Amino acid sequence: KNQVEQSPQSLIILEGKNCTLQCNYTVSPFSNLRWYKQDTGRGPVSLTIMTFSENTKSNGRYTATLDADTKQSSLHITASQLSDSASYICVVTLYNTDKLIFGTGTRLQVFP
């Protein structure tokens, strides 16, 4: 079954600290893996997109990694800010379809 699992479910960190969020997927074959940020009650906003041949992709303070062999990805956030408080969702696109398969997300809270 095509699934995307994320850990931890929730995370609390202090402003200025770094954190790493994990994603494991069983989607096969896949086209790309995305990380989205979703504020409560808002639409998801794209952070990174990686194809299966890419190992890492950065977008400002966000760096995503992908290991297609172990079917794992991570999102590293450096120097966290209060505005980083949101859910971070790992999304995998099933190959040759329009279907994005979403994970349940990691809820990150950044406190001052």
Next chain:
Amino acid sequence: EPEVTQTPSHQVTQMGQEVILRCVPISNHLYFYWYRQILGQKVEFLVSFYNNEISEKSEIFDDQFSVERPDGSNFTLKIRSTKLEDSAMYFCASSTGTSDTGELFFGEGSRLTVL
């Protein structure tokens, strides 16, 4: 910056009523999507639309659902006879390419509450 806009932001309806959710995709985008998110659950794919026809749909998208692009700008999702379990946030998205290649831009969502 161009964005996907959705209306209404929140709609409350009685079970059995018809609901139309509206979306204005980004103007130069060609691929359109509807997703839904039941409270506390994952975002789920409903349907994709390209060249004035459905290109793919999920098992959730049954005969009660339909999509339409009635003019050059709007993209609508219709639920013919709403059920309690249709209560969710519905997100419209658009892109220049397919999900294989294109970045999807999501709207802010329309929250549907079925009583």
